[in-house]
Amino acid sequence: MIVGQPDSTPDPPSAPPPTGPFPSAPPQELPQYAQPQGPAGAPEPPVVLDPPPHRWGIGAYVLVEVLFLGSSFLIAALLAGRGGPSVAAVILGLSVPTLLAAGTALLVTRVRGNGPRIDLGLRGSARDIGAGLLWGLGGLVVSVPASLVYVAIVGPDNATTAVGQAFDGIRVGWPVALGVFVLVAFVAPVCEEIVYRGLLWGAVTKHGANRWVAFAITTLLFAMAHFELTRTPLLLVVALPIGLARAFTGRLPASIVAHQVNNLLPALGLALALTGGVPASL
Numbered sequence: 001m002i003v004g005q006p007d008s009t010p011d012p013p014s015a016p017p018p019t020g021p022f023p024s025a026p027p028q029e030l031p032q033y034a035q036p037q038g039p040a041g042a043p044e045p046p047v048v049l050d051p052p053p054h055r056w057g058i059g060a061y062v063l064v065e066v067l068f069l070g071s072s073f074l075i076a077a078l079l080a081g082r083g084g085p086s087v088a089a090v091i092l093g094l095s096v097p098t099l100l101a102a103g104t105a106l107l108v109t110r111v112r113g114n115g116p117r118i119d120l121g122l123r124g125s126a127r128d129i130g131a132g133l134l135w136g137l138g139g140l141v142v143s144v145p146a147s148l149v150y151v152a153i154v155g156p157d158n159a160t161t162a163v164g165q166a167f168d169g170i171r172v173g174w175p176v177a178l179g180v181f182v183l184v185a186f187v188a189p190v191c192e193e194i195v196y197r198g199l200l201w202g203a204v205t206k207h208g209a210n211r212w213v214a215f216a217i218t219t220l221l222f223a224m225a226h227f228e229l230t231r232t233p234l235l236l237v238v239a240l241p242i243g244l245a246r247a248f249t250g251r252l253p254a255s256i257v258a259h260q261v262n263n264l265l266p267a268l269g270l271a272l273a274l275t276g277g278v279p280a281s282l
Contacts, residue, residue, distance in 0.1 A: 038096035054113030054202065060105070061200045065225070068101040068195075087176060087274075090166045095183055105199040120198035123244075124253030132245050134255040135259025139241030143262065146237045154230060161266065164226055167274060177271040185267035189259035196222045197246040197255045211247045219243045238262055 075096060079089035104198040106116050151159045160168070163184065172180075196218045204214040222243075223235035242262065246255035 001046065011015045030282040041224065051109025051114045053117050054109065054197075056108050056112045056119075056178065057203045057206050058109045059190075060112075061195070061203050064101045064104050064199060066106075067104055068097045069095040071100050085166065085170075087167075087170050087172050091176075091180065091183070093166070094163065095150045095187070098191040100189055100255065101192040105194050110198065114199070116194070119202055120194060122194070122198065122253070124127065124249075128249050128251055128253040129257050131249050133261060135241045135245035136258035138254060139258060139262055140265070142241070143234075144265075148233055150231070150234045158230070161231070162226065163266075164273070169235045170274060171276050172274045174275060177274040180274060181267045183272040184270060184279045186260055186265045189263055190256055192222070192257055193242075193246075193252055193256045196225075197243065198252050201246065211250075215243045218246075221235055 072093060075089070075093045076085075078093060079085065085093075096261055105120070107120040111117045116122040167180075200218050200221065201214045204217050205211065209217075219236065219239045222239045223232050226232075228235070242255050242258045245258040246252065248254075
């Protein structure tokens with residue numbers, strides 16, 4: 001630069017004045033523990049709220065049982081013939097009340113609750129199915145010897161189940177026998193579990209009872225609800241692994257599968273009896 005002449009070096013550009021009502025502060029680096037996690041702009045994780053408590057209780061279970069018993073007696077009165085019940089009457093008498101009871105239980109949870117998936121634990125996975133198979137097979141290890149002891153005590157003539165007595169003397173072809181097998185082995189366990197280990201279980205736990213109180217009450221009422229007083233001790237033995245599957249998994253599919261495994265042998269024996277293959281006392 002020459003002395004006496006103006007400096008021609010341009011001044012560095014100045015920062016633009018702040019535009020807001022307050023001067024902007026220089027950005028500060030967040031401490032390490034306060035740094036945002038995850039990629040920039042990622043959405044916040046959803047907040048999972050507990051479902052509201054359902055508004056049904058013991059009264060819902062009583063309603064379902066009244067519908068079951070009332071429809072059973074009504075169908076028996078309407079369809080029973082003078083020469084004994086027909087196979088159609090017996091099948092309707094076994095299926096309609098059971099389906100009506102389970103359907104009403106599902107409807108109750110829809111109208112006065114959060115739906116069957118939440119209120120009844122009617123959701124599961126392959127792990128629940130595996131647990132149900134294990135509890136069902138383990139139950140057979142106990143229930144089959146218990147059944148043999150029961151038959152030895154009361155005699156084969158007095159060991160016939162109520163379903164076996166209903167079909168006593170009736171002979172059908174294999175298509176009808178297969179339908180009865182599916183009804184007893186697969187459909188009935190689903191419906192009964194919805195009513196007992198679903199609706200009744202939820203009604204008991206609603207009032208503060210833990211799962212073991214619910215297990216005890218549902219097991220006892222399940223055994224008594226068959227109205228076979230002499231077989232009640234055996235039915236208690238049968239119901240124990242089914243209820244344990246529900247208690248340990250907390251969901252209904254495990255007890256449904258365990259119940260289906262338990263019903264396989266009686267359903268097969270009944271189907272064979274209907275075709276004349278074996279006596280109906282199984």
